[in-house]
Amino acid sequence: MIWRATQERKIPTAHPIRLIISASIRNLLRYRIQKSLSLLVSDTYTITEIANQVGFSGSSYYSEVFRKYMHCSPREYKKNTIK
Numbered sequence: 001m002i003w004r005a006t007q008e009r010k011i012p013t014a015h016p017i018r019l020i021i022s023a024s025i026r027n028l029l030r031y032r033i034q035k036s037l038s039l040l041v042s043d044t045y046t047i048t049e050i051a052n053q054v055g056f057s058g059s060s061y062y063s064e065v066f067r068k069y070m071h072c073s074p075r076e077y078k079k080n081t082i083k
Helices: 001-010 016-042 049-053 060-068 074-082
Strands: none
Touching: 016 049, 016 060, 016 074, 049 060, 049 074, 060 074
16 A cells, blocks of 8 residues: 555655654654653652663653653653642
8 A cells, every 4th residue: 555655656665664663653652751651650760760661771761752742851740740
């Protein structure tokens, strides 16, 4: 189906595949961030432990992605939510 659509529109085959992969990665990251929210609020785990539990390789990358989707750091989110 993708192949036919790309041929009809003269789009390079790799382009739609790249778009699908990119969207899938964004969805996965968004899902991981959503899963981490309840862990942050529970105040049981450190940010590094939460990052590892939801599938990030390290807390710095987790914090970077978290900031991108939530517009604040995990620490700020935790502080503002637990008040």
